Amino acid sequence: MYKNGSIGFLDVLLGSGSISEFISNIDMVQKVHASDKEVLADLKDDYKVVKEKKEELDRLQSQLSSQKQREAEKQAQLTANKSEVSKKKANVAASNEARQDNIQDLNAEADHIMAIIQEEERKAREREERERKEREERERQQKQQQQQAQNGNNNSNGNSGNSTGGDSGGSSDNSSDKGDSSSGGSSGGGFTWPVPGHTRISSNYGWRICPFHGREKHTGIDIPAPYGTSVKAADSGTVIYAGYLGSYGNAVIIRHSSTLYTLYAHNSSLVVGSGKKVSRGQTVAKIGSTGSSTGNHLHFEVRKGGNSYGNDVNPWNYL
Ligand SMILES: [Zn+2]
Structure with missing residues (x-):
């Protein structure tokens, strides 16, 4: 564009009809040239900005794609976990079916x-x-009462007869197997x-x-x-x-x-x-x-x- 521009300037100068026109054309060409330079500088700036924007865009895009990848990995993990959970559920259901206990425990x-x-x-x-003790105690008391009653009788009847009874052995009620x-x-x-x-x-x-x-x-x-x-x-x-x-x-x-x-x-x-x-x-x-x-x-x-x-x-x- 700059190249084309300078050829254009030459045409303008060579096409001048008089010296004064030539001079004024030079002046004009110089002005246009200066303006073109500014435009070019602006364009360069613009290009730089566009380039930076493009780089940023690329960066964002790569960020996005890696984020997407991470998301996909997470999703895959989630699916794996889900299948793990459903497998465990199936196991629990199966053992529920057994309805037993852990013998070790x-x-x-x-x-x-x-x-x-x-x-x-x-x-x-x-x-x-x-x-047993209560029973023995009761029996002992009963015996004592009988003895006293007998003694009373004996006393009133005189001292005849001998002491009847005697040791009949300790009471041994076989209650060991009674429930x-x-x-x-x-x-x-x-x-x-x-x-x-x-x-x-x-x-x-x-x-x-x-x-x-x-x-x-x-x-x-x-x-x-x-x-x-x-x-x-x-x-x-x-x-x-x-x-x-x-x-x-x-x-x-x-x-x-x-x-x-x-x-x-x-x-x-x-x-x-x-x-x-x-x-x-x-x-x-x-x-x-x-x-x-x-x-x-x-x-x-x-x-x-x-x-x-x-x-x-x-x-x-x-x-
Ligand atoms: Zn059992």
């Missing part, structure tokens, strides 16, 4: 349960001892089913190989039933524990005799309190999934007291 509670039963047995022994049971049906096969109408077993009593914990023993049977279903006392007896019991969740332990106990675990709620006498088939709790449990079910245990110190036994021997 339950077994960690075994000592606690034995302690509860042993404590109950200690209290029972104390109770029996107290009752609270009024039905007396706890000698094997006598229990009533604790969750009427629900007979499926999701996990049976006994030893098994767990993929995570190896060889382990399931101390009871698991009976799945809907949340809130009534749990019944397998036999009459006295509630010796009603409350939270670690991995057993809300649990009830019933003493049927001095050596026989049943345990009802994972309940959503308890209907009876500790110390209460219950009859066979009476509702003691409601089905739930408290403690270490993967779904609504009753974990039903039978435990022997006495010499076996609260050890679990096969419930099927009593059902």
Whole structure:
């Protein structure tokens, strides 16, 4: 453009008709040239601005695209997380279907349960001892009264005859195996089913190989039933524990005799309190999934007291 401009100026000068016109043309050409220079400078400035703007635009564009990429990565992560969550949900649903308990967790509670039963047995022994002493005291007093009455008779009748009776030996009422049971049906096969109408077993009593914990023993049977279903006392007896019991969740332990106990675990709620006498088939709790449990079910245990110190036994021997 500048080049074209100078050719234009030459044409103008060469085309001058007179010297004065030539001079005035030179003056004009100089002015135009100066003005062109300004225009050029302006153009250069403009170009610089445009160039800067373009660079800024490029920068913004690259920022935008990297932002877009990050956004896409986040979205991908989110989708991955979502699929992870739905996978986990599916796993939970599957284990819910099993409706069992974590045996390892339950077994960690075994000592606690034995302690509860042993404590109950200690209290029972104390109770029996107290009752025996009271009985002996009563008998002693009765004997004394009889003796006094006899002595009175003897005195009025004179000193004839000898002292009758004598030591008949210490009283030894064999009450060791007497329990609270009024039905007396706890000698094997006598229990009533604790969750009427629900007979499926999701996990049976006994030893098994767990993929995570190896060889382990399931101390009871698991009976799945809907949340809130009534749990019944397998036999009459006295509630010796009603409350939270670690991995057993809300649990009830019933003493049927001095050596026989049943345990009802994972309940959503308890209907009876500790110390209460219950009859066979009476509702003691409601089905739930408290403690270490993967779904609504009753974990039903039978435990022997006495010499076996609260050890679990096969419930099927009593059902
Ligand atoms: Zn169980």
